[in-house]
Amino acid sequence: MIEKLKVKPTNRYRNNAKAIGIGNTFWDNSEHHGLAGIVADLQRGRLYTQEGHSFVNFSCCSYLDLDSHIQVIEGAITALRKFGVLDHCIPRTRVQIPALLELEASLSELFEAQVVSAISASVATSGILPLIASGHLTDDERPLMIFDKNCHVSMQQVKPICADETEIVTCSHHDLDFIEDQCKLYERVCYICDGSDSLGGYAPVKELTQLQECYGLYIYYDDSHSISAYGKRGVGYVRSHIDCLNDHTIITATLNKAFGASGAAILLGDRSRETLRIIERFAGAISYSQPMNIAAIGACLASADIHRTKELHTLQYKLQSKIALFDSLVPTAQAGSTFPIRLVPAADSEVITLGKLLFEAGYYVSPVFFPIVARGTAGLRVMMRTGQTDDDIRGLAQVIINNRLLSEVAK
Incomplete structure (x- = not known):
C-alpha cells in the first residue's frame, strides 16, 4: 500500500495551530468562568442576564453611546x-x-x-x-x-x-x-x-x-x-x-x-x-x-x-471627563491619553479570576490574552463610555484596587 503524503504548512504569515492551541485555552477558561458567551438585555444603561445578574459594561466600543441615540x-x-x-x-x-x-x-x-x-x-x-x-x-x-x-x-x-x-x-x-x-x-x-x-x-x-x-x-x-x-x-x-x-x-x-x-x-x-x-x-x-x-x-x-452639531463636542468632553476620572483612581501606562481604553496588567494565570471577581461585583471588563496580546502581557481592558456614571467608574476602580490588580503596575 502506498503511503500518502501529508501536507506541510509553511506558516510564513499566519499560524492557526499556534494561535488556537494557546489562545483557545484562555477562551475556554473565560467561558467556564462566565466571562464569554454572556447573554444579557440592555436596560437603561445596565445589562441583565437571564439569571438576574446586572452589570455595567466596560468592554463596549460605543464610546459616545450614539448607538442608542x-x-x-x-x-x-x-x-x-x-x-x-x-x-x-x-x-x-x-x-x-x-x-x-x-x-x-x-x-x-x-x-x-x-x-x-x-x-x-x-x-x-x-x-x-x-x-x-x-x-x-x-x-x-x-x-x-x-x-x-x-x-x-x-x-x-x-x-x-x-x-x-x-x-x-x-x-x-x-x-x-x-x-x-x-x-x-x-x-x-x-x-x-x-x-x-x-x-x-x-x-x-x-x-x-x-x-x-x-x-x-x-x-x-x-x-x-x-x-x-x-x-x-x-x-x-x-x-x-x-x-x-x-x-x-x-x-x-x-x-x-x-x-x-x-x-x-x-x-x-x-x-x-x-x-x-x-x-x-x-x-x-x-x-x-x-x-x-x-x-x-x-x-x-x-x-x-x-x-455637525455642538452635541458631538459635548459628548466628546463628557467622555474625556470619564477617562480623567478613571486615571485619577487607577494608574496605568495609558494614563493622560485621550484614548478611551486603559489596560490594567495581570498575570496570565490570574487574569480570568480577576475578571470574574469584577463581574461578580457588577462590572464587566474583558480579560485580554494571547493571541489578542503578546504572551506574558495579559490584562483587563477597561473601556470608557459617556453613558457610564461617575459612580460606575468609582465602583469599578475600588474593586480593582481592593483586589490588588495594580501589583504589576507598581513593579
Missing part, C-alpha cells in the same frame, strides 16, 4: 420607510440605490476626504490591501508592504493574499528607523498600521508624514477606535493630524464604534474616477452583492448630522 435609531427607521427595502442584494457596480451615494457624499464632506463605503472595516481592509499590493493604488508599482507587528488581526489576516502580489515584511511596533531604511532600499513602500489601536495608543502620524514627504511612503491606517471620539466633527486621530489627505494615505474606519451606526468608511485623497472604479469592481467583498443595507445607511446619515 434616538436620532440614530429614527434615522434607520426613516430610511427603511423611505426606500421600502432592507437590503437590495446586487453589486453596486450594476445597480445602486441613491441612499448609498447620499451617504458617501455626506461622509466625504464630514471627513474632508473622498469616501467609499463598505459593510465593515474588515471587509474594507480585505479589499483594499490586495489592490495596494498589486500596485493599483500605488502608481502602478508594487510596493514593499510593511505590516506593523501590532496591527489589528483584520489587517494581519490579509498578509497571505498580499504576499501573492508583492513582498511582505513585519516590523516592530511603529519602528520608524526600520521603515525609513526600507524606504531607502525600495522605490515603493507601504506601511500598514492602526491609527488608534485596540489597546490604547496612537500612531506617530507626524513622523510618518515626514517619511511620506521625504521618501513618498504610502500609509494604510485603520483608525476605527478614534473616529467620532476624537477631533473636530469626529474626524478621528489620523485625519486630525493631516492637513490634507493625499493620494499616498488611506484611512479606514468603522462606523460601528463611537460613530454609533454600522458599516465602514474608506477615506481617500483625490483619486481618479478610474481608480474608484477599480475599487468598486475588484476590492473583494466591496464589489460583491453586499453594500450597506438601508437601515445602516439611514443610521449613518443621522449620526453624521449629529457630528
Whole structure:
C-alpha cells in the first residue's frame, strides 16, 4: 500500500495551530468562568442576564453611546420607510440605490476626504490591501508592504493574499528607523498600521508624514477606535493630524464604534474616477452583492448630522471627563491619553479570576490574552463610555484596587 503524503504548512504569515492551541485555552477558561458567551438585555444603561445578574459594561466600543441615540435609531427607521427595502442584494457596480451615494457624499464632506463605503472595516481592509499590493493604488508599482507587528488581526489576516502580489515584511511596533531604511532600499513602500489601536495608543502620524514627504511612503491606517471620539466633527486621530489627505494615505474606519451606526468608511485623497472604479469592481467583498443595507445607511446619515452639531463636542468632553476620572483612581501606562481604553496588567494565570471577581461585583471588563496580546502581557481592558456614571467608574476602580490588580503596575 502506498503511503500518502501529508501536507506541510509553511506558516510564513499566519499560524492557526499556534494561535488556537494557546489562545483557545484562555477562551475556554473565560467561558467556564462566565466571562464569554454572556447573554444579557440592555436596560437603561445596565445589562441583565437571564439569571438576574446586572452589570455595567466596560468592554463596549460605543464610546459616545450614539448607538442608542434616538436620532440614530429614527434615522434607520426613516430610511427603511423611505426606500421600502432592507437590503437590495446586487453589486453596486450594476445597480445602486441613491441612499448609498447620499451617504458617501455626506461622509466625504464630514471627513474632508473622498469616501467609499463598505459593510465593515474588515471587509474594507480585505479589499483594499490586495489592490495596494498589486500596485493599483500605488502608481502602478508594487510596493514593499510593511505590516506593523501590532496591527489589528483584520489587517494581519490579509498578509497571505498580499504576499501573492508583492513582498511582505513585519516590523516592530511603529519602528520608524526600520521603515525609513526600507524606504531607502525600495522605490515603493507601504506601511500598514492602526491609527488608534485596540489597546490604547496612537500612531506617530507626524513622523510618518515626514517619511511620506521625504521618501513618498504610502500609509494604510485603520483608525476605527478614534473616529467620532476624537477631533473636530469626529474626524478621528489620523485625519486630525493631516492637513490634507493625499493620494499616498488611506484611512479606514468603522462606523460601528463611537460613530454609533454600522458599516465602514474608506477615506481617500483625490483619486481618479478610474481608480474608484477599480475599487468598486475588484476590492473583494466591496464589489460583491453586499453594500450597506438601508437601515445602516439611514443610521449613518443621522449620526453624521449629529457630528455637525455642538452635541458631538459635548459628548466628546463628557467622555474625556470619564477617562480623567478613571486615571485619577487607577494608574496605568495609558494614563493622560485621550484614548478611551486603559489596560490594567495581570498575570496570565490570574487574569480570568480577576475578571470574574469584577463581574461578580457588577462590572464587566474583558480579560485580554494571547493571541489578542503578546504572551506574558495579559490584562483587563477597561473601556470608557459617556453613558457610564461617575459612580460606575468609582465602583469599578475600588474593586480593582481592593483586589490588588495594580501589583504589576507598581513593579
